[in-house]
Amino acid sequence: MTTDRMRAVAIVAVALLLGALPWLTTSNYILGIAVSAAIFTVSAAALNLIYGYTGLLSFAQLGFWGIGGYATALTVMTFGGNFWLGLLWAGLLNAALALLIGYPTLRTGRHTFVIVTLTFALLVSLITRDWVDLTRGPLGIANLTPPSLFGFWFDTTARFYWVAWAYAMLALGFLYVLCTSRIGRTLVAIKQNEPLVRAQGISPMPYKLAAFAVSAAITGMAGGIFCFHLKVIDPLFLDFYYMQTFLIMVIVGGAGSFWGVVIAGIAMSALPEILRFSDDFRMIIYGAILLIAMLVMPGGFAGWLHERKLSRMRAALQQ
Amino acid sequence: MTVDPTYLLQLTLNGITLGLLYALIAVGLALIFGVMEIINFAHGEFLMVGAYAMSFALPALGLLYWPSVAVAIVVTMVGGLLVYEFLLVRLKPDEFERSILITLGLSIVILHVVQYVFTANPRMIDTQYGFDGVDIGAIRITWTRVIGATAALAAFGLLYLLLKHTQFGRAMRAIAQNREAALMIGIRPRVVARNAVVLATGLCGLAGAALAPIQLVQPGMGQFLIFKAFALIIIGGLGNIPGAIVAALGLGLLESWIGGFFEIAFQEGAVFVIMILVLFVKPDGLFKRGAMRVG
Numbered sequence: 001m002t003t004d005r006m007r008a009v010a011i012v013a014v015a016l017l018l019g020a021l022p023w024l025t026t027s028n029y030i031l032g033i034a035v036s037a038a039i040f041t042v043s044a045a046a047l048n049l050i051y052g053y054t055g056l057l058s059f060a061q062l063g064f065w066g067i068g069g070y071a072t073a074l075t076v077m078t079f080g081g082n083f084w085l086g087l088l089w090a091g092l093l094n095a096a097l098a099l100l101i102g103y104p105t106l107r108t109g110r111h112t113f114v115i116v117t118l119t120f121a122l123l124v125s126l127i128t129r130d131w132v133d134l135t136r137g138p139l140g141i142a143n144l145t146p147p148s149l150f151g152f153w154f155d156t157t158a159r160f161y162w163v164a165w166a167y168a169m170l171a172l173g174f175l176y177v178l179c180t181s182r183i184g185r186t187l188v189a190i191k192q193n194e195p196l197v198r199a200q201g202i203s204p205m206p207y208k209l210a211a212f213a214v215s216a217a218i219t220g221m222a223g224g225i226f227c228f229h230l231k232v233i234d235p236l237f238l239d240f241y242y243m244q245t246f247l248i249m250v251i252v253g254g255a256g257s258f259w260g261v262v263i264a265g266i267a268m269s270a271l272p273e274i275l276r277f278s279d280d281f282r283m284i285i286y287g288a289i290l291l292i293a294m295l296v297m298p299g300g301f302a303g304w305l306h307e308r309k310l311s312r313m314r315a316a317l318q319q
Numbered sequence: 320m321t322v323d324p325t326y327l328l329q330l331t332l333n334g335i336t337l338g339l340l341y342a343l344i345a346v347g348l349a350l351i352f353g354v355m356e357i358i359n360f361a362h363g364e365f366l367m368v369g370a371y372a373m374s375f376a377l378p379a380l381g382l383l384y385w386p387s388v389a390v391a392i393v394v395t396m397v398g399g400l401l402v403y404e405f406l407l408v409r410l411k412p413d414e415f416e417r418s419i420l421i422t423l424g425l426s427i428v429i430l431h432v433v434q435y436v437f438t439a440n441p442r443m444i445d446t447q448y449g450f451d452g453v454d455i456g457a458i459r460i461t462w463t464r465v466i467g468a469t470a471a472l473a474a475f476g477l478l479y480l481l482l483k484h485t486q487f488g489r490a491m492r493a494i495a496q497n498r499e500a501a502l503m504i505g506i507r508p509r510v511v512a513r514n515a516v517v518l519a520t521g522l523c524g525l526a527g528a529a530l531a532p533i534q535l536v537q538p539g540m541g542q543f544l545i546f547k548a549f550a551l552i553i554i555g556g557l558g559n560i561p562g563a564i565v566a567a568l569g570l571g572l573l574e575s576w577i578g579g580f581f582e583i584a585f586q587e588g589a590v591f592v593i594m595i596l597v598l599f600v601k602p603d604g605l606f607k608r609g610a611m612r613v614g
Contacts, residue, residue, distance in 0.1 A: 057416045104598040111415055111557060112602075115358065115549045116594065122546040123591040130584035240542075244427065251420065280435040287427030294421045295409060 019165050022158040031157045033273055038168035039226045041265030044249035045175050046218040052255035053179060054211045055191030056110060060117035061219045062243040063124035064094045068220025069227035069237050070128060073141050083147030087224045094220035095213040102212045106205060125238035140234025147228060160229055167225055171218050172262065179258050187211055244286055251293050254302025325457050330579040331572065336464055338571020339471040343526035344548040345563040347519030353495035353558035354515040357410060357418030361426035363541030365520045369395045369527025370536045371433065374444045382447045391528035392521050399520025403513045434538040441535035467529035474525055475564065491515055495558060550594045556604025
């Protein structure tokens, strides 16, 4: 077998093993962490698409996450739809919003994009708190009905894990195909040298908009699933903590590296559980990790490995 | 709809105070962007540190207002100097995203260290002026507000003189206008960038100190304001100081008027809607970089 095929087999085996987790453990604690890991990793991979591949730092992910959560919760609890319809809404609404914000913003520079997305995230959190008629304000919406499919209720953590797992596999598979396709390579080219991309007769705008919309939809649906795991949604769902988590996963893993971010996502989901500190102390550590990672290895772990490989090749050439 | 003129006047005065506060923060951001092309995410935390410094200096100095403000400004300026020398100096040109992520990490650390040490409970602070104020017709404005607004105006006056008529300020404008040309005539970007950061954090310290007696002092107070300041420097045009001031005053007034007549959600959303509209119509901000630019 070639290495490529061995790799593919290994990936499928790991994915199936992860899917079998509810048979391997009965601990709701571990399964709860596994749900978070699946959802956070997908969100980090979506951020990686827009930041790591396309080079646009988007803080709007937090807003999409929140809108996705509220859209799904409201579809089920207020508008009488089911969970799956809610997820569909979460994806469509976020993709539309991403196009609406992305178009005017991406016409100007990357700087404007960062700041506008940041302000958007804040706006969403303020609206969830202040638009009491729709979102029930700071009280939030509690006791979210668990989803069901063909009469099977995903009402325990073990059963709900399969929803999160299936979504993670679908979303990560889609992102992998996208990132390794011609579109993915075009996105990297836009990040590295936009004038060159234009000179090749490719208009960067549709690519940037598509990457932003896909990343928005995937993050929104992840948010929709996660709030049903928590069984409650309130304005704290838009806490900046989530954005920091996604960012740290992308940066520690290595922006622009698909597997780096996936591995960092799984590892960093387990980390806060191992380091059981008070909330403030955990945030201080997160902030410090972000600061130090950006100072000493801006390429993340994958970038560091890549650098090492390059320097070894250079050394081999000189001999 | 009839509008009570007293109510409208009160809203307008509140709006101006709010706008001046936004302007103090936004001007610092615009100044740093002009010189270094980076965004300081931790700017709001400097404001918070200034407010905390004020809240500790006041009791220690026998509630005297001005010496405490001076302490707050010095504390934030020293903080700005440290941040520049240890973190920002490592940034190369065109590392905008990296600057945001580094200062974001810094902002999280400062915010949560303060919250860890002083708890999240809001602090009420008292000054020598207490709750005395001036009466204009049926409206009463406390001295702390009047003085805060005056100090902000004075700071803008000083900043203008500094940028326009001193070598210190001219060097900043030179770097902002043309980095290479400034280098050629012997201006050192490192020194100028340090000055800009220290000056901007000093303005933040002033804003924090002026705000401390007016509202509650709590760890999250800076974060809430900083997002609006980000939007303001987009509306005013990135790196454009007069633009930032005009946009800040406009937003303060608008928010105050909207808040007086509509639901709070509209007040909070106004800044975002304005920003998106401005980006549609004038992508470079309302006051495009050009002859007007000072930073």
